[in-house]
Amino acid sequence: MSCDSRRPVSKDQFEGTLIGLALGDALGAPFEGGPIERLLWRCIGRTADGKRRWTDDTQMSLDLAASLIANGRIIEDDIAQRFAASYQWRRGYGPGAAKVLKRIRRGMPWRQANRSVFASGSYGNGGAMRAPVIGIYYQHQAEMLEDACQQSAVVTHAHVLAIDGARLIAHATALAVRHREPVQIMSKVMGLRLDRAFERPLALAQQWLCGGHRPSPAEVAKQLGNGISAVASTPTAVFVALRFVHEPFTDMVNFVCEGGGDTDTIAAMSGAIWGAVNGYSALPVASIAQLEQAQMIRNVAASLFARRQAG
Numbered sequence: 228m229s230c231d232s233r234r235p236v237s238k239d240q241f242e243g244t245l246i247g248l249a250l251g252d253a254l255g256a257p258f259e260g261g262p263i264e265r266l267l268w269r270c271i272g273r274t275a276d277g278k279r280r281w282t283d284d285t286q287m288s289l290d291l292a293a294s295l296i297a298n299g300r301i302i303e304d305d306i307a308q309r310f311a312a313s314y315q316w317r318r319g320y321g322p323g324a325a326k327v328l329k330r331i332r333r334g335m336p337w338r339q340a341n342r343s344v345f346a347s348g349s350y351g352n353g354g355a356m357r358a359p360v361i362g363i364y365y366q367h368q369a370e371m372l373e374d375a376c377q378q379s380a381v382v383t384h385a386h387v388l389a390i391d392g393a394r395l396i397a398h399a400t401a402l403a404v405r406h407r408e409p410v411q412i413m414s415k416v417m418g419l420r421l422d423r424a425f426e427r428p429l430a431l432a433q434q435w436l437c438g439g440h441r442p443s444p445a446e447v448a449k450q451l452g453n454g455i456s457a458v459a460s461t462p463t464a465v466f467v468a469l470r471f472v473h474e475p476f477t478d479m480v481n482f483v484c485e486g487g488g489d490t491d492t493i494a495a496m497s498g499a500i501w502g503a504v505n506g507y508s509a510l511p512v513a514s515i516a517q518l519e520q521a522q523m524i525r526n527v528a529a530s531l532f533a534r535r536q537a538g
């Protein structure tokens with residue numbers, strides 16, 4: 228195990244981030260929510276040829292990546308149109324996000340739609356679940372990463388807590404591309420200026436990581452959260468990713484699924500961070516073979532890498 232070695236980012240890490248995200252999403256989706264959501268996913272969670280479907284987390288990440296590939300930077304109007312055009316109820320979007328996207332599709336400007344369901348904008352984790360794309364793309368440009376987090380989240384998630392959740396996940400992914408040591412990544416994450424609501428869960432996560440404490444899935448869910456809000460899921464995803472970063476991907480996803488709650492999104496975010504550290508080549512081959520449109524996602528990651536290299 229290398230100690231905090233600085234590495235040039237590789238295509239393998241771009242692919243690892245996006246496929247790690249999609250795998251976490253698809254493997255976590257059957258365990259998301261309560262009995263009704265799980266039953267529904269049993270009916271619609273497989274493609275005609277038996278592959279595991281991914282959900283809104285992956286769809287929005289692919290839309291964001293496609294926009295960056297096309298434009299080289301974040302253009303809010305473009306990502307709003309792409310998010311709205313891709314919306315399909317069967318991808319399991321959050322209820323508020325679904326309304327926002329349908330309104331944008333009907334012609335409402337995103338600056339109006341993003342505060343039309345909740346007056347201050349949504350504090351859900353929908354802005355954070357796509358933030359790994361920002362993290363890998365801007366991993367060497369801290370200021371641009373900050374702006375891009377804000378811009379990519381705000382079109383659907385205007386609330387400060389949603390934007391800070393996106394910043395946390397994007398920075399954690401960017402740090403994961405360059406460093407391998409969990410404690411090192413965690414201490415850098417602690418230096419981000421986030422809303423006070425993130426302080427307690429992040430401090431506890433750091434304490435656990437530094438002390439070598441191995442909490443159970445139930446303890447993580449209880450102490451850090453497993454909910455649909457950015458505050459109740461993004462510190463959890465960062466902790467889980469760092470706790471399992473040198474252990475098998477599948478063990479990490481099983482841990483998230485055992486913790487319950489917003490399993491697809493927590494596994495998607497931790498899967499992306501895990502993939503950023505370890506790369507595509509470390510992901511489980513058998514699970515990738517079962518993943519809906521895995522090759523397409525890999526191609527998107529490769530194009531994003533090429534766009535990044537082109538400057």
Ligand code: R7I
Pocket residue numbers: 282283284319320321322323324325345346347348349350351352353354386455456489491492
């Ligand atoms: O954040 P969002 O896109 O949800 C993503 C989640 C992920 O788990 C996906 O996998 C998918 O399952 O959904 O969706 P939103 O609807 O914007 O936010 C999620 C939920 O948080 C909302 O439906 C509300 O229940 C709650 N919420 C709020 N409640 C009250 N006031 C978000 N913002 C507010 C608020 O301001």
Ligand code: MG
Pocket residue numbers: 282283284318319320491492
């Ligand atoms: Mg989802």
Ligand code: MG
Pocket residue numbers: 259489490491492493
């Ligand atoms: Mg979810």
